[in-house]
Amino acid sequence: MAEIRDLRVEIDGRAIVDGVSLRVLPGKVTALVGASGSGKTTTGLALLGEYPAGAHVTGDVRVRADGLVGHVPQHPAAVLNPARRVSALLTDIARVQVSHLPRGQRRAEARARVLHALAEAQLPNAEALLRRxxxxxxxxxxxxxxxxxxxxxxxxxxxxxxxxxxxxxLTKSRVVEHLATVAGRGIAVVLIGHDLDVVRSLADDVVVMRAGRVVESGPAQRLRLTPRHPWTRELFGEQKELPSPGRPAPDGPAGAGQPVLRVRGLTARHRDGAHGTTVVLRAPGLDLYPGECLAVVGRSGSGKTTLARCLAGLHRDHDGDVLLDGTPLPDSVRDRSRAQLAAVQYVFQDAHAAFDEHRPVLHQVARTAVRLRRADADTATREALSTLARLGLTKDLVRRHPGRLSGGELQRAALARALLARPRVLVCDEITSGLDTITRRDILGLLTALVRDRDDLSLVLITHDLDTAAMAHRIAVLDAGEVVEQGPAQRILTSPSHPFTVSLVRRRN
Structure with a gap:
């Protein structure tokens, strides 16, 4: 069992968690829900004894003596050593656990434990993943x-x-099933989540947070059916309709002029060390027209992010061409000109990893206009403050370092930074996947307004969520690294032709 009593966490005199208490029981799933910045992650990390730098902490956190606490962060890249392969990261742990066995048995047993853990975590094709x-x-x-x-x-x-x-x-349902199995083995699970469908299907108890305080808590079924606090009712209420792009989808060159961005004969690979390379993406042809939103959907690991990184010059190991206004772009971002860098901007899924922890957010956002447009420092700062304010970020907030912002706040700052380049193509990689439904709707509304109001801006929206993809003009579907279907969003979502797309749409409905 683990317990938190009257936890208060202050940074610079501001309470980010204030008077929070909860109990986490063996075999039970306790969900912490609330808007971005409500204190959910800070509360969860308190069970590991981890707090933001410079925090003043009061209250009591107790974990049973034999209760090792594991952490699965929202942005896992931050805790995985980028210089080591997956096999090494996992085998280091397994070796300690088999050290009591005879030397000749240790390697085989360690590998068996690693493969079993990967299977439990719903990672298929483990042998190939271990080499990456x-x-x-x-x-x-x-x-x-x-x-x-x-x-x-x-x-x-x-x-x-x-x-x-x-x-x-599909993967989401498997992860939910596995976490339920984990709880069934007597392990306590603290679920920090914005995905209320997951919370509804998995949680035994729910703690609702807002502005660092617990506003309501109790059994999941009671909160879902008869919430007492207005914020809980808003959070668990029916999801409002997501925005639509606001203009008809371009039919092609005749209706929309020449594509601003084209992909031709793209084949991307990952290097697997001594084992050579593995093809992870084949995209014979994709077009993006001026003022268009193109959603790229598919399962986790289907090649969506690889495609996005190829567009932005972040994945060099590929054949084929990415053309901007008919001119091939260099494969590597290092070889692209200042104008080409500004024209195609990338907003990462993991906003925390995309910022320097040692410099204020405002400085990093303004730096884009200085570096890519040669704006002077004062002009860049004014533009940055204006853009950040439009995204709901105050002057006081953006003068802080990235670690002092929530995930949702930092994601908005990352979007502002890309916009200061005045791009023609904005590539957004799962930028709303870690946000609560209210913040997600706000950011998608902003993206929709940008595409609607600026004829010179096109959007590539990488997403696993078909409800999010529905805001696009067109959809491209990836499966196992192949573009299996593409076309107008309405047709793809109502009458898909490929079996994989049919299965995606069926799960959505």
Whole structure:
């Protein structure tokens, strides 16, 4: 069992968690829910004894003496050593556990334990994944590797921070089933989540937080059916309709002019060390027209992020061309001109990893205008403050360092930074997957307004969520690294032709 009593966490005199108490019981799933910045993650990390730098902490946190606490963070890349392959990351843990065996049996037993942990974490094709480095995995795959680490360690309490972030519906259901199985083995699970469908299906108890305080708590079924607090009612209420792009989908060159971005004969690979390379993406042809939103959907590991990184020059190991206004872009971001860098901007799924922890957010956002548009420092700062304010970020907030912002706040700052380049193509990689429904709706509304109001801006929206994809003009569907179907969003979502797309739409409905 683990327990938190009257926890208060202050940073610079501001309470980010104030008077929080909860009990986490063996075999039970306790969900912490609330908007981005409500204090959910800070509360969950308190069970590990981890707090933000410079925090003043009062209250009591108790974990049973034999209760090792494992952590599956929302942004797993931050805790995976980028220089080591997945096999090394997991085998280091397994070796300690088999050290009592005769020397000749240790290697085989350690490998068996690693493969079992990967299977428990719902990672298929484990043999191939073991040879890769963390950056060669999708965000969802990285998350499940960290879950496998926690299971290997024998954790009695697992703090799972948005464990279904960036996951397709099938993988999400498997992760939910596995966490339920983990709880069934007597392990306490603390689920930090914005995905209320997951909370409804998995949680035994729910703690609702707002502005660092607990506003309501109790059995999940009671909160879902008869919530007492207005914020709980809003959070668990019917999801409002997501925004639509606001203009007809372009039919092609005749209706929309020439594509701003084209993909031709793209084949991307991952290097597997001594084992050579593995093809992870084949995209014979994709077009993006001016003022268009193109959603790229598919399961975790299907190649969506690899495609996005190829567009932005972040994945060099590929054949084929990415053309901007008919001119091939260099494969590597290092070889692209200042104008080409500004034209195609990338907003990462893991906003925390995309910022320098040692410099204020405002400085990093303004730096984009200085570096890519040669704006002077004062002009860049004014533009940055204006753009950040439009995204709901105050002057006081953005003068802080990234570690002092919530995930949702930092994701908005990352979007502002990309916009300061005045891009023609904005590539957004699962940027709403770790956000609560209210913040998610706000950011998608902003993206919709940007595409609607600026004829010179096009959007590539990488997502696993078909409800999010429905806001796009067109959808491209990836499965196992292949583009299996593409076309107008309305047709794809109502009358798909490929069996895989049919299965995705069926799960959505």
């Amino acid at each position: 480095h963390p950056h060669q995995l999708s965000g969802g795959q990285q998350q499940r590797v960290v879950l496998a680490q926690a299971l290997l360690l024998g954790a009695r309490v697992i703090v799972a921070d948005e464990p279904t972030t960036g996951q397709d519906a």
